[in-house]
Amino acid sequence: MRAVVCRELGPVANLAVEDRPVPDPGARQVRIAVRSAGAGFVDALLVSGGYQVPRTPPFVPGGEVAGVVDAVGADVTGWRPGDRVFAAAHGGFAEFALADDTKLVRLPRELDFARGASFLQAYGTAWFAFTRSTVVRPDEVVLVTGAGGGVGLAAVDVARSLGARVIAVASSAEKRDLALSMGAEAALDPLTEDVKAAARELTGGNGVDVVYDVVGGELSEAALRALNFHGRFLVVGFPAGIARIPLNLVLLRNRSVIGVERGSWVTRHPQANRSLVEEMVNAVVQGALHPVAPFERPLEDAGIVLADLLDRRAVGKTVLVP
Known part of the structure; x- marks a missing residue:
């Protein structure tokens, strides 16, 4: 699969698209065929080495995706291939990403993949x-x-x-x-x-x-x-x-x-967070919230998108599309 890879912490311009193995879902994990991946300020900080909880390279950035369930791991219930979802994920700047089954949310018809990938955070x-x-x-x-x-x-x-x-x-x-x-x-x-x-x-x-x-x-x-x-x-x-x-x-x-x-609140209160997410999704379905359509860019533009976030040039929200 194609994925954006951070080989060393530093300038976001050093990000590159590489071919990597498609990840296999572990127990209580789901593999998502990514249709859109949200690009946020935290992603830019992680790559540049400025985030308070650092990551060790190499890694694929991207913590928020929307797409279609492609495969499920052991002990996963309630999800099956073909389900439209958005989720907090691992390695979202790629064609496929893994997510814990507790982090998945069904994508309502009121949200397309681009809005779904830029909604959760x-x-x-x-x-x-x-x-x-x-x-x-x-x-x-x-x-x-x-x-x-x-x-x-x-x-x-x-x-x-x-x-x-x-x-x-x-x-x-x-x-x-x-x-x-x-x-x-x-x-x-x-x-x-x-x-x-x-x-x-x-x-x-x-x-x-x-x-x-x-x-x-x-x-x-x-x-x-x-x-x-x-x-x-x-x-x-x-x-x-x-x-x-x-x-x-x-x-x-x-x-x-x-x-x-x-x-940190989500980690400590996972059930309360699910209630919070359900409230938000219901507000979208009822027409109370109106997420703006994000700009769509290819994976190859990841460095440019994250640089715009760091330099505060970004307008609205941007998603990367594999």
Whole structure:
């Protein structure tokens, strides 16, 4: 099979497509014929050596796929060849990938393979943040940084589905337009606008109820200052760098800072995670969520796609198609 292989940690441009053996599923594993593989910031960090839990080369990146069950291992029940699925997988940037049978989700007809492959991580993080880490209520105002990327767009969509108003923050006109098309009521340019002042003006001077911070860096402090009394600041990621925030800003107005790291929660609470995923899928089926169609690129473009993510050039979500 064809697969993208990381031979050494470092520049993502060094990734190459190679021929590798088709993997055999072990006990409680399923082999998926991959139709689309989601490309995310974590994949870029893993390849470049910047992820907090490093991988040892050689390995095939890619942790999220959609496709068709091709074979099942011993002790697998409930799944059979031909089932359409999306899943957290091992080695997703390939024509075939393995997944634990507990990590598979049936792909509803409302999601094509491309949307299925770009749904689980981005939407799972936002749904976890807004329904588990905190509870976003109807008519609250949520400010989303990095709102033009895959993770930020999912947050805009999820917040709107819960009845919240959304203010998007994104660094290019293309990204802001995309956030507005997903339901944000306003989109701010952090390069030319005072995010705190603009957010306060849009909320009648009150400030926002929740910040979903995907970016980090200097933007985090401005977003924190935009919070109202008892506002909640959700730390989701920091591609722009880990923010250095004066803690007096948390003390003032009784604000809260909440870390959002769904991966470790999934490991500790697998059954609760299945309930969470079922809620998300039901929201798609019922028309409450509207995942945007991702850009589709061939496996050979994996290095380019991951470089765009690292350099924050990516707009929306991208999937690799074998």
